[in-house]
Structures are given as C-alpha cells and as structure tokens.
Amino acid sequence: MTVDVAEALIELQSIDVEILRAEKRLEDLPEKRAILTTRTKMKETSAIREKAVLLERRLSSELKARQDEISSLTEKIAAEQAKVMATTDHRQIQALTREMDGLKRRVDKLEVESIQFMERIDKARAQIATVDNALEKLSQSEQDLIARYREVGGAIQTEISELRARRAVQAARVGEDLVSRYERIRDAKGGIGAGRLDGGSCTACHMSLPAERVRELESGPDIGVCPQCRRLIVVRTEST
Numbered sequence: 758m759t760v761d762v763a764e765a766l767i768e769l770q771s772i773d774v775e776i777l778r779a780e781k782r783l784e785d786l787p788e789k790r791a792i793l794t795t796r797t798k799m800k801e802t803s804a805i806r807e808k809a810v811l812l813e814r815r816l817s818s819e820l821k822a823r824q825d826e827i828s829s830l831t832e833k834i835a836a837e838q839a840k841v842m843a844t845t846d847h848r849q850i851q852a853l854t855r856e857m858d859g860l861k862r863r864v865d866k867l868e869v870e871s872i873q874f875m876e877r878i879d880k881a882r883a884q885i886a887t888v889d890n891a892l893e894k895l896s897q898s899e900q901d902l903i904a905r906y907r908e909v910g911g912a913i914q915t916e917i918s919e920l921r922a923r924r925a926v927q928a929a930r931v932g933e934d935l936v937s938r939y940e941r942i943r944d945a946k947g948g949i950g951a952g953r954l955d956g957g958s959c960t961a962c963h964m965s966l967p968a969e970r971v972r973e974l975e976s977g978p979d980i981g982v983c984p985q986c987r988r989l990i991v992v993r994t995e996s997t
C-alpha cells in the first residue's frame with residue numbers, strides 16, 4: 758500500500774492546529790492568571806505586615822524605656838522617703854519633699870505616655886492579626902488554585918502529548934524533507950503551512966484563484982504551492 762503523502766500533510770496540518778489551540782488554552786487558563794493575582798496580593802499584604810511588625814517593635818521599645826524609667830524613679834522615691842523618715846531636720850525634709858514631688862510628676866507623665874503607647878501597641882497587634890488572617894486566606898486560595906490548575910492543565914497536557922504522538926505518525930508518512938519545508942512555511946505564516954485546493958480556492962488563504970492558476974495546479978503534482986499565499990497546497994489526495 759502506497760503512502761498518501763498529500764493526505765498525511767493535510768492531517769499533519771490539522772493536528773498542528775489542534776496542538777496550537779491546546780497550548781493556547783493551557784496558556785490562557787483562568788487559574789493561571791488568578792494564581793499570579795493572588796501572589797501579588799500576598800506580596801502586598803506581607804509588606805503591610807512587615808510595616809506593622811516594625812511599628813509594634815518600635816512602640817514596645819518606647820514603652821519599655823518608660824517603664825524602666827518609672828521603676829528606677831520609684832526606687833529613688835522610696836529611697837528619699839526613707840531619708841525623710843530617718844531625719845527630723847525640717848530643712849532637709851522640705852528639700853527631700855520638693856525633690857520627691859518632682860520625681861512623682863515625672864512618673865505621672867511617663868505613666869500617661871505609657872498608656873498611650875499601650876493603646877498604639879494594641880492597635881498595631883490587631884492590625885498584624887488582621888493581616889495574618891488575610892495572608893492565611895490568600896495562601897489557602899493559592900493552594901486551591903494550584904490544585905485546580907494542575908488538574909485542568911494536566912488534562913490539557915495529556916491531550917497535547919496524545920496529539921504529538923499522532924503527529925509523529927503523520928510526519929513519518931509525509932517524510933522529513935517535506936515536513937521541514939512545511940514547518941518553515943507554517944512558522945513564517947501564522948501556524949498554517951498548508952491548505953487544500955477546494956473549488957478553485959485555497960483553504961489556507963481563502964482566496965479564489967484565477968482559473969488559469971487552478972488549471973496549472975491541477976496539471977501539476979499532488980502538492981503544489983498556492984500562487985496567492987505561497988503556502989503548500991494539496992491539489993488532490995488518493996481519495997479525491
């Protein structure tokens with residue numbers, strides 16, 4: 758049985774179109790875009806978290822400085838108080854009392870500031886918690902999207918492998934030289950390297966060919982060149 762090269766070429770072209778479409782489908786999967794969008798959001802959210810963490814750290818260290826100062830002042834006040842108790846010298850008592858009043862005013866001021874810092878720390882921590890919650894949700898949705906992408910994408914990849922196997926059979930029938938000629942034209946002309954002569958028209962460029970050109974093609978080999986688009990054109994197959 759002779760190999761019908763012309764028919765194999767048409768089949769090869771049609772499989773190539775199917776492969777292109779499947780690859781495009783894989784490329785355009787909505788899950789792919791959604792994964793990228795989710796990752797961008799995660800990045801932005803992480804940056805917000807980073808800022809909140811730094812703020813919380815700074816506020817906590819401000820608070821600690823005040824609390825340390827309060828405890829050292831408290832010790833000082835206690836020491837002065839002890840001195841007051843130990844003396845009966847009126848002038849000394851007055852001086853110590855004045856000093857203690859000054860220290861107490863400083864403690865009061867530090868306590869007011871401490872409360873303000875605590876409130877701001879609470880707010881920063883609440884923001885971190887909110888951001889953590891959002892990050893967890895984003896990460897879960899990323900995982901779901903990846904699983905879905907693998908499922909749908911995997912099916913398309915299987916389809917592409919099957920198409921490639923079918924293509925290899927047809928390519929062997931067409932023969933190496935003609936396949937590379939076809940591929941060169943296909944790659945240069947938007948994925949279509951071969952058409953058929955159908956009712957005086959080329960099925961690749963859809964141009965109606967002049968009657969004289971059609972007669973030339975018909976009196977030539979099974980596979981010619983379209984005078985309009987310069988692609989390979991199958992004039993006839995064994996079954997036509």
Ligand SMILES: [Zn+2]
Nearest residue numbers: 959962983986
């Ligand atoms: Zn054409």
